[in-house]
Amino acid sequence: MHGFVRNSVSNANLCDGLVQYRVLFVKLFMQAQDSADWNSDDDLDLQIDNYQSSPPSSPPAAVPSSDELFATLVDMGFSPENIARAIDEHGPNADTVVIIDAISKYTVNCEASSSKSKTIDHFLAMGFEEEKVIKAIHEHGEDNIEEIANALISSAAEESPKIKEEEDIEWSESDDEKYANFLSSDDEKVSDSSSENGNQLRSLMNMGFSELEASLAIERCGTGEDVSIADLADFICAAQIAREFDEFHADPEEQKPNVKKRRIEPRREPRSSAADDEPLRLPNPMIGFGVPNEPGLITQRSLPAMARMPPFFYYENVALAPKGVWDTISSHLYDVPPEFVDSKYICAAARKRGYVHNLPISGRYQVQPPPKYTISEAFPLTKKWWPEWDKRTKLNCILTVNASAQLTNRIRLALEPYGGEPPESKKKYVIEQCKKWNLVWVGKNKAAPLEPDEMETLLGFPRNHTRGGGMSRTERLKSLGNSFQVDTVAYHLSVLKPLFPYGINVLSLFTGIGGGEVALHRLQIPMKTVVSVEISAVNRNILKDFWEQTNQKGTLIEFADVQDLSNEKIVELMKQFGGFDLVIGGSPCNNLAGGNRVSRSGLEGDQSCLFYEYCRILDVVRETTKTMRRS
């Protein structure tokens, strides 16, 4: 619980910035069709043939048909109504960019409004502290955006020249010199901003760009009437994307200086000596680099050089692990700081998880349709029975065990004697049980645990995903409790879509019921090859069924035990399929999870130690990828 409930509607200016961004993103998306991947697939043409036949999935290399354009735009998060309206107004053969520009205008217009919370959000999104924002609004009046901005900027400049967005990003030894240059040239630009300069700076920041990005853009593009804000915004977006591409396409060995400099932290508040001593802290709100419909989006970060090489990797585990665990995980995954996200900011159920990955973070978008955001939206039938004194709008984390039918009975018996309003003591008992066991109201005085298919929906899986395959109800509950929240993962993986228009090769460790695969499928990223490792036979069946039912054109190979997957075997598989583009998986959390009273022994526990197998395998894949690229 945090004291400040944020408005779920993004403010108009930030939205404007995002729309601008999307425009550029789609432009690049279209251009990226003929750009080469990391792997120079000899049989690329063959693969293309296989995948062009699959429905709307892979976008074509040439000019997209209007249907494909429509699908792509929906994926990008534009509303179907606006897309249809734009196509209608400009004709089906209009230039893509014209269509997108038109949609952008509708979107901006329809979201313009003001409210106190929006004003606050607006400045929170720019990285200012909530307390100061509220104070500034109080002093200058909420309509006086300019004055508030000025007050906040000067206040921020006084105490620390650094920019909030970069606060939690480690500027490690790996950072390019250009970043250092950005930083040093930046401060002066900000402090001596002339009025014209300052106005543009503020406008850009209003759009959600950081002070750093904005001032750099002004420096590069110049100021004055001939340079529009849109031009500057485009410049920033282009720079962001170019940087992402550069980071991954450049050979890290060539650009990395041989001398390993000690970690430099320019313009940082003095931190206690070595960064390793300082344990990782969970962000509040737990939204990582940002989630859809919430302010505070961060679109760039700097990865340690070691992490900036193929393949992409994506590791997941519980956020609330014992102290020090995430530091260890991060240190074994090339010092990439974890991205902690609570899925309650994306769907109707909480799921606090940490994700360590080397994916780009700009250009993320949500898969459609977005998940229901509240309990009542997710389960409309519960509204009728939901007592007024149960204030929950979100469910707690879906666990591996469910409440018993007896508990439902006990709750009914506790409430039945009272007509409308039960006494406080009864209410307290019932609410406590409802929260503890994640119960929903399915009848008069009847609070019942979630059914497996309801969990599937909450977690972003297709209905009946875990049905069949020899799975009992108990096994379904267990497997679902151990799974990804698909919408969250898909949001993170969405950046892969423009990078792999012809599909990707995936190594999926600890696959479970295939959360990663479902995410990629929902993103319509074709899976050329999936090598899946999953110990549970019924889970393997579920993935196999999914593979067949969704008519996957690619190859699925399943293994049972990661410990049996030797380094030689991995190399063999990579040679066979041309390497892996993505290594994804969440290792067992048994010995990390808070609910475990018996063996919460940390990363060295019997099951959770398999994390090191993830590391071993990822290392082999990275090394082999390097060798394969050389030859």
Next chain:
DNA sequence: ACCAAGATGACGATCTCG
């Protein structure tokens, strides 16, 4: 009688946040 699978309840600690 026997077995396999499901159902149930007892079992705290360790975090974070306000």
Next chain:
DNA sequence: CGAGATCGTCATCTTGGT
């Protein structure tokens, strides 16, 4: 310092089939 949340494990009992 108190409130609240947490991809859990285990022994035992019940159920349903042969």
